[in-house]
Amino acid sequence: MPAIEKGTIKVVWITKDTKKIYSRMFEDVNKANRFGESKKNYLVFKLLWHKKFQFFAWELLPHGNYKLYQSALKFYQKYKDEESVVKKIFGL
Helix, strand or coil: CCCCCCCCEEEEECCCCCCCCEEEEECCHHHHHHHHHHHCCEEEEEEEEEECCCEEEEEEECCCCHHHHHHHHHHHHHHCCCHHHHHHHHCC
16 A cells, blocks of 8 residues: 655654554644644654655654654664663563
């Protein structure tokens, strides 16, 4: 099922179902952020480039839960080779 979203600003949010993410596209960052605020757990990304609508590069913008997201990824990058540390922290 091919899907193409129009816009260059993507709001991504989660719900209690951790196996899914949801997104909506916008052309305006302020409108995207206002929409994201209604979802609570959200991130906002800006499209940097695409290749034939199959490969995409996104930049994280400073809205929503971006600080938590960045901190979690930095932690993971730092300790990813120490699997026991990551598993202990996340209760795996």
